[in-house]
Amino acid sequence: MIYKEYDVFLFDLDGVIYIGDKALPEAVSSLKRLREEKKSIRFLTNDPCVTRETIVKRLHKLGFSASIDEVITSGWATADYLVKAGIKKAYILGNDQLKSEIRKAGIDLEEDLAEAVVIGWDNNITFQDIHKAVNLIRCGASFIATNGDKTFPTAKGPAPATGAIVEAVKTGADKEPIIIGKPESSIFEKVLESFEDKERCVMIGDTPETDIIGANRMGIASILVSDQNTLFPVEHDFRNPDVVIRDLKYLFDSEIKIEVREKPDYQWTEQVKAGVAGIIIKESSSVLLMKRADNGQWGIPSGHVEPGESVEQAIIREIKEETGLTVKVSKMIGVYSDPSSQTFIYPDGRVSHFITNCFQCEVIGGTLKKSTEEALEIRYFNIHELPENLLPMHPRWLEDALAQKDLAFIR
Known part of the structure; x- marks a missing residue:
């Protein structure tokens, strides 16, 4: 039986515990039995429009036992994040209950002096509110979202949710937000800080894109409540x-057993992009590397394919922009797609999985720059004396290139 395998049960609310003003079948009796078995229970919701007290009252009305310490809302978790980040003043795009949670945490709601902009949900948010948020973020305020849910279910079909407002502000501010709710780690970390062994924790939800992704990111077991065997290929x-x-x-x-799959060692991303890399070997003994400005690691000149260009055109352009050298493509080294090595995390938190076309290139002109916007330093390294802090995917590219030239590779 599944319940014997875990000590801590994390439940999504809407769609798992209740829908609207009705408890779901078997939910009340199941949670009662878990409590009789001395299991710990936590309720996680991305809804930023309710306080924990409101949730507890709603659960009691539906026949559930619950205490305020067992409820974690995205609004309350956001208030906790603001306190830990040392933020004293914030501008809130959200309803009165979200503002109440943030005030109770000791945060002043002063828009003109805001150190952070918090995006929640309110039916009365206007374009002027969004404009104000964008200006504050462009002037240096932190950009924080209670959650990124794009829609929520209604009797008339899906309606825009917090994520729709987040996208509008993100577009205007040209900045990625810090998202607190599921599937991001902040809300899970807040819950799990009370429990030592996360292998004894399980997340139960009805939404693969929030509940299940969040659990898998945290390395905890995941259960989907659904009348369909919803699986991705x-x-x-x-x-x-x-x-x-x-x-x-x-x-x-x-009869039902849970077999926890090994969690991948890479970050989840919904983006798969075309990438290129160019290996330049000089006199069969040295290779051109650049120290990236965004993370300080060394790597082979690389980049992505722009709309309207071939992969060969892309690597010629990237090398010219990054190093000042003009090259021609000699041959293809390989195409690399393993997400364990091809998933790249940007400093702003964006994650991309690249399918990289790696070429051997020959210099035909240009002058090597000392540095560029992309690179702190650009120079040749002896193949036997490469820097230790190479980007994780680049040793494989270089090893394959040197193997094709019958040269020994020493990292």
């Missing part, structure tokens, strides 16, 4: 749960 897709159940009574079904 790739085994290591972070949206795939460890098991699917129809309702919570199946936590106690002896």
Whole structure:
């Protein structure tokens, strides 16, 4: 039985515990049994429009036992984040309950002196509110979102949610937000800080894009509540749960077992991009490397393919922009797509999975620059004396290139 495998049960609310003003079938009895078995229970919701007190009252009305310490809302977790970040003043795009949670944390709601902009949800948000938020962020205020959910279900179909406002502000401010709610790590870290062994924790939700991705990112077991066996075609897709159940009574079904898959060692991304890399070997003994300005690591000149160009055109352009050298492509080294090595995390938190076309290139002109906007330093290294802090995917590219030239590779 699943319930015997775990000590801590994290539940999404809407769609798992209740829908609207009704408890879901088997939910009340299942949680009561978990409590009788001395299991710890936490309720996680991305809804930024309610306080924890409101959630507790709602659960009590539906027949559930719950205390305020067991409820974690994205609004309350956002207030906690602001306090830990040392933020004293914030501008809030959200309803009165979100503002109440943030005030209770000791944060002043002063828009003109705001150190942070917090995006939640309010039906009365206007374009002027969004404009104000954008200007504050462009002037240096932190950009924080309670969650990134793009829609929420209604009787008339999906309606825009917090993520729709986040996208509008992000577009205007040209900046990525810090997102607190599921599937991001902040809300899970807040919950799990009370428990020592996360291998004894399980997340139960109804949304692959938030509940299941979040659990898989944190390395904890995941259960999807669904009447369909909702699976994505790739085994290591972070949206795939460890098991699917129809309702919570199946936590106690002896026929259903959970087999926790090994969690991938790379960050989840929904973006797959075309990348290019160019290996320039001089006199069969040295290779051109550049020290990246964004992370201080050494690497082979590389970049991405722009709309309207071929991969060969892309690497010729990238090398010219990054190093000042004009090259021609000699041959293809290989195409690399393993997400363990081809997933790149940018300093602003964006994550991209690249399919990289790696070429051997020959210099035909130009002058090597000392540095560029992309590179702190550009120079040749002896193949036997390469720097230690190479970007993780680059040793493989170089090893394959040198093998094709019958040269020994020493990292």
